[in-house]
Amino acid sequence: MSNNDISIHPPTRWLFGPGPSQVHPRVYEAMRQPIVGHLDPYFFTVNEDIQQMLRRVFGTENKLTFAISGTGSGGMETAITNFVEPGAKVAVLASGYFADRMTDMAKRQGGDVVRFEKPWGGVFADAEAADFIRREKPRVVMYVHAETSSGAVQKGKAICAAAHEVGAIVITDVVTSLGAMPVQVDETGIDVAYSCTQKGLSCPPGLAPITLSPRAAERLNERASTNRSWYFDLKLLNDFYNVSHRYHHTVSITLFYALHEALTLIVEEGVENRWQRHQRAHAQFVTGIEALGLRMHVPDDVNRIVNLNTPCVPEGVDDAKVRTALVRDHGIEIAGGFGPLAGKVFRIGIMGPLATEEHVARLLEHFGSALQAAGLDRTPAAVTT
Numbered sequence: 001m002s003n004n005d006i007s008i009h010p011p012t013r014w015l016f017g018p019g020p021s022q023v024h025p026r027v028y029e030a031m032r033q034p035i036v037g038h039l040d041p042y043f044f045t046v047n048e049d050i051q052q053m054l055r056r057v058f059g060t061e062n063k064l065t066f067a068i069s070g071t072g073s074g075g076m077e078t079a080i081t082n083f084v085e086p087g088a089k090v091a092v093l094a095s096g097y098f099a100d101r102m103t104d105m106a107k108r109q110g111g112d113v114v115r116f117e118k119p120w121g122g123v124f125a126d127a128e129a130a131d132f133i134r135r136e137k138p139r140v141v142m143y144v145h146a147e148t149s150s151g152a153v154q155k156g157k158a159i160c161a162a163a164h165e166v167g168a169i170v171i172t173d174v175v176t177s178l179g180a181m182p183v184q185v186d187e188t189g190i191d192v193a194y195s196c197t198q199k200g201l202s203c204p205p206g207l208a209p210i211t212l213s214p215r216a217a218e219r220l221n222e223r224a225s226t227n228r229s230w231y232f233d234l235k236l237l238n239d240f241y242n243v244s245h246r247y248h249h250t251v252s253i254t255l256f257y258a259l260h261e262a263l264t265l266i267v268e269e270g271v272e273n274r275w276q277r278h279q280r281a282h283a284q285f286v287t288g289i290e291a292l293g294l295r296m297h298v299p300d301d302v303n304r305i306v307n308l309n310t311p312c313v314p315e316g317v318d319d320a321k322v323r324t325a326l327v328r329d330h331g332i333e334i335a336g337g338f339g340p341l342a343g344k345v346f347r348i349g350i351m352g353p354l355a356t357e358e359h360v361a362r363l364l365e366h367f368g369s370a371l372q373a374a375g376l377d378r379t380p381a382a383v384t385t
């Protein structure tokens with residue numbers, strides 16, 4: 001920035017991290033449009049369109065499906081503050097950082113939390129998950145569909161079936177998966193699913209889509225105690241968005257325009273086509289890194305998040321050097337692991353506009369060079385081990 005230039009000039013970045021993901025030019029264009037007031041009838045038509053399109057990406061008929069102000073953590077806090085009443089037993093299937101965050105939030109709401117734990121990257125088999133739930137008989141069950149800290153995907157059908165058997169509702173984090181891979185809320189039996197805008201939906205951060213099954217809606221209506229959170233009280237939010245349209249808070253109209261355009265792009269492409277495109281990009285990436293001699297942290301391909309890859313850092317390579325070189329030389333952002341996976345994995349998101357053959361080929365080329373410069377041994381013997 002020169003002395004006379006007070007404008008911002010962000011550097012060009014290719015967002016191949018776990019989020020935020022690359023934003024389509026049409027979404028930026030939508031954000032340039034003049035705002036209207038948050039009580040303007042035009043805002044509510046935009047809101048209505050968003051709800052309809054969200055139902056398609058969530059795979060649900062749920063009436064209560066909307067985008068609330070806040071990031072993915074705001075969605076998490078909304079789900080937990082509305083459905084974990086003080087003293088309620090909460091069963092968490094935990095094998096990564098975001099399940100730990102859910103645990104923390106549930107405890108802060110006064111929940112009595114019990115956990116079934118596995119190392120980061122682990123997934124829960126149907127029978128063991130169901131046994132845990134049947135044994136604990138909680139009021140709420142929580143799990144993360146796509147655990148961004150590890151790269152693993154958790155199936156939900158058996159979890160939801162066991163939870164319903166014991167009268168519990170299920171809260172599922174779909175922050176990373178929504179828009180990039182099937183979430184199928186109704187088919188899976190999920191009661192409350194929340195997400196964000198900046199990953200699979202390829203929109204800037206700031207809104208948290210959430211959906212509530214009829215069972216969850218009933219539970220919300222029956223809730224006797226007043227929610228400790230005013231901002232995230234779903235009864236108040238539903239009244240503003242869907243019923244009286246009376247002022248609750250001043251929503252960001254610009255972000256609603258952005259989400260409207262991002263969802264329109266998805267609907268135009270076709271939700272299934274978009275999932276398949278992400279699946280192809282993922283397969284291309286895995287083939288490419290295996291050819292470099294790397295292996296994936298999540299061993300079984302059916303348990304891998306499609307849009308967030310966690311290849312292991314090869315022996316003798318400093319992952320920070322690779323990440324620094326990529327951003328410095330090519331404007332490519334990828335992330336490293338953290339917690340127990342610090343220095344052990346890369347976290348590479350391939351989502352939205354970047355989930356194409358051409359972009360993945362470019363990423364692989366530069367990633368391969370950066371790995372070699374950071375000490376990757378590519379002799380044939382090393383590659384085959």
Ligand code: PLP
Nearest residue numbers: 071072073098146148175176196
């Ligand atoms: N849940 C998961 C699985 C996430 O990956 C993230 C963020 O990466 C969050 C929740 C929190 O989302 P945010 O950072 O948008 O608040």
